[in-house]
Each structure stands twice: as C-alpha cells, then as structure tokens.
Amino acid sequence: MGIxxxxxxxxxxxxxxxxxxxxxxxxxGQMLRIVLDRPDxxxxxxxxxxxxxxxxxxxxxxxxxGRYTLEVSSPGVERPLNKPAHWERAIGEQVIVKFVKxxxxxxxxxxxxxxxxxxxxxxVDVVEVDGIDRAExxxxxxxxxxxxxxxxxxxxxxxxxxxxxxxxxxx
Numbered sequence: 807m808g809i810x811x812x813x814x815x816x817x818x819x820x821x822x823x824x825x826x827x828x829x830x831x832x833x834x835g836q837m838l839r840i841v842l843d844r845p846d847x848x849x850x851x852x853x854x855x856x857x858x859x860x861x862x863x864x865x866x867x868x869x870x871x872g873r874y875t876l877e878v879s880s881p882g883v884e885r886p887l888n889k890p891a892h893w894e895r896a897i898g899e900q901v902i903v904k905f906v907k908x909x910x911x912x913x914x915x916x917x918x919x920x921x922x923x924x925x926x927x928x929x930v931d932v933v934e935v936d937g938i939d940r941a942e943x944x945x946x947x948x949x950x951x952x953x954x955x956x957x958x959x960x961x962x963x964x965x966x967x968x969x970x971x972x973x974x975x976x977x
Contacts, residue, residue: 809833812869813840820859824852829881830888838870839877841886845895848880887955890923897921900958903930905951912936915958919944926950 807815810831821828821842829841842848842856857878864876887893887901901918905911915934922928926949932942 809838809870813838813864816863816867816869817860820856820863824856824859826852826856827891829892830886833870836872836874837877838864838874839879841879841881843881843885853878853880883957883959885957887957890921893918893921893928893949893955894923896957900960901930901955902958903947903955904953906953908951914945914947916942916945 810833813833814828814831817840818828824842826842826844826848829843830839832839832841840856840860842853844852857876860878861876864870885892885896887896896918897920899918900915902913902915904913913936914930914932916930916932919929919931928947928949929944930947932940932945934940935942
C-alpha cells in the first residue's frame, strides 16, 4: 500500500465524522494534499477544522518519513473525476477527458451526457479533440482508457471597457 492509500485509511474516521467526502490524496515530493468535499460544497471553516484534526493524527501514525507540507483543500471550481460518484454529479457539465497514451486521441472536451458505472462507460458530447474545435457529437468513452478527467469551468471572456477618449481642449 502506497502513501496516499495509507493516509486515506488513517484519516477516513475524521473525514466521516466531519460529514465530508475524501476526493483525493496526492503525494508529490514533500507535499501531501488532501482534497475534501461535501455534496452542497465545503466551507473554509470545515477545511480548517479538518486540517486541525488530521495533522496531529498523521503526526501520531507517522505514515510519511521525514518532513512534509500538509494541505487540506476543496477540489476547486474544476473538479477531478476520480470516482463513479464524481462522474454522476458532473452529468450536464463540461468535462475534459485525457486518455492513456495507447489511444489515438489524447484529449476530448465536451458535455458529459451520461455514465454507466456497471458497463464502465460514459457518453461525452464532444466539441473539441486534442485542442482543436471539432463538434463530433456524442462519443462513448471507456473509463478504463481514461488517464484523468475533470470538470471545466467556463470563465468566459470579460468585456473590454470602451477606451476613454480624450476631450479636445478648446484653445
């Protein structure tokens, strides 16, 4: 069992007690990132409480040798789709799906239409393929071929303010 799995096992009682979902545990270099969420969103107060309760627990169990930085956060606006429940909640949203390198298409973007967890497939209404606008319509996605996936927040383009025109002076 690796560090993320060990940490997830250690902190699961705290996560459950706080009525949160453990979205992800990432171990990278000297950074341990724990991502939590709630169905109705998670507040900074809950994240701070989780941090206060998780930190001493990890110090006691000591699953990571040496020094590291602990970060407890929300998934953010663009959320990873790691579990079937994440995919189900994202139906109707824009998603980016990156495939394993064995696929001829590396990445697609589009609206998540449906997910069939038993069959291990999802349907994405594709509007972009490998960074090129290409409305293909619905495409079946084999979840076993997905390297990573996340929701996409449309930031839109801010309207530019009209330039201020200098008034001509009357001399």
